[in-house]
Amino acid sequence: MFGIVRPCRHRLGESLTTQWMAHLCGLCLALRKDHGQFSRIVTNYDGLLISVLTDAQTDRDGAGRRTAGPCPLRGMRTASVAHGEGARLAAAVSLVLASAKVRDHVADGDGLLGRRPVALAARRVATSWGRAGARTGSDVGFDTAVLVDAVDRQLGIETLAGPGTSLLTVTEPTETATAAAFAHTAVLAGRPGNAEPLAETGRLFGRLAHLLDAVEDREADAASGAWNPLTATGTPLAEARRLADDALHGIRLALREAEFTDSRLAHRLLVHELRTSVDRAFGTASCAHRPALSGPYGPYAPPGGPGAPLPPEPPRRDRRGLVAGCAVWLGLACTCQMCCGEFDDPWSRERRGGLCSNADCSGCGDCCSCCECCGDGCDCGCDGCDCGCNC
Numbered sequence: 001m002f003g004i005v006r007p008c009r010h011r012l013g014e015s016l017t018t019q020w021m022a023h024l025c026g027l028c029l030a031l032r033k034d035h036g037q038f039s040r041i042v043t044n045y046d047g048l049l050i051s052v053l054t055d056a057q058t059d060r061d062g063a064g065r066r067t068a069g070p071c072p073l074r075g076m077r078t079a080s081v082a083h084g085e086g087a088r089l090a091a092a093v094s095l096v097l098a099s100a101k102v103r104d105h106v107a108d109g110d111g112l113l114g115r116r117p118v119a120l121a122a123r124r125v126a127t128s129w130g131r132a133g134a135r136t137g138s139d140v141g142f143d144t145a146v147l148v149d150a151v152d153r154q155l156g157i158e159t160l161a162g163p164g165t166s167l168l169t170v171t172e173p174t175e176t177a178t179a180a181a182f183a184h185t186a187v188l189a190g191r192p193g194n195a196e197p198l199a200e201t202g203r204l205f206g207r208l209a210h211l212l213d214a215v216e217d218r219e220a221d222a223a224s225g226a227w228n229p230l231t232a233t234g235t236p237l238a239e240a241r242r243l244a245d246d247a248l249h250g251i252r253l254a255l256r257e258a259e260f261t262d263s264r265l266a267h268r269l270l271v272h273e274l275r276t277s278v279d280r281a282f283g284t285a286s287c288a289h290r291p292a293l294s295g296p297y298g299p300y301a302p303p304g305g306p307g308a309p310l311p312p313e314p315p316r317r318d319r320r321g322l323v324a325g326c327a328v329w330l331g332l333a334c335t336c337q338m339c340c341g342e343f344d345d346p347w348s349r350e351r352r353g354g355l356c357s358n359a360d361c362s363g364c365g366d367c368c369s370c371c372e373c374c375g376d377g378c379d380c381g382c383d384g385c386d387c388g389c390n391c
Helices: 009-035 037-042 048-057 085-108 116-139 145-160 167-188 192-224 229-233 237-257 264-281 322-334
Strands: 065-071 077-082 342-344 351-353
Touching: 009 037, 009 048, 009 065, 009 077, 009 085, 009 116, 009 264, 037 085, 037 116, 048 085, 048 167, 048 192, 048 264, 085 116, 085 145, 085 167, 116 145, 145 167, 167 192, 167 229, 167 237, 192 229, 192 237, 192 264, 237 264
Parallel strands: none
Antiparallel strands: 065 077, 342 351
């Protein structure tokens, strides 16, 4: 999984976590249904925002959900998942952008892609994804050519950029692509009046995605000699942070101009969680729920600290043997469930949270700085806020 909006279930609360998972699973299953199992690898956290926005604008009559069968990522449980045009648009955008990213890595000769046979196979996959995304986009009335054009222009802009070039010149193609995708959710939902504010939301979200990626990769790019927009344009981190904060403010204002049927999840992700992403990228956030990763117990330290007694083990008849447990562990690791969802311990069968399920959590009691950021109230639906602003 990848993306800049990686919410914490503690801040989302049970209701919004269920909704968020419905959209994540919906995107994954839309990819599988239209493009086969392998395409599910392009499932990403930011892509599902398109499904979230479409659903937030649609009158709720149950038509946007279906019951999906058991899946390893859900502990082999069934679930209600999002489906329909919003999920398909998210799938189309994810495929086209993943195609562009693969082609970019091939062109740069990154890692194994520097080897001719691997590069040739990767080009074929990228071409297939690009065509598949275009087909699905056409099915829902979205021309993915705007995304392809943005990617093509990006390379030329980066080639010409140098000291003194405005950072916003470099982020413009990404802004244009995300603006088009966000605006089309208004068309799918039958709310054309929302197209303009959502285009502005998408434009600023694209700016943030580009900025945060540059900030997080700055040191690694410097070590490897890779191109980085901050380094190339001579933009200091303080200026990048100012631009990021301005984008956050603009997104809040733009979302207020749109009409939603239920804006709680969209607001939570695009206002509160996005602000957390900015803090994380610039090193100004910490996680109140993050488990300690040091010590003999790693992320599974017993309650009360390392000195506390361990909980009793399950009965031996319920435990798997070494070989069977290793096989289950391999399956969980390969499906990302150990990172992204809840799972049964391969050996003890105890219920565990994914290793990154608590990531980016700044605490529950102050999860909504809505008195500050929203002014006239907050409808994010998060739990644990007692600030009196309808959270």
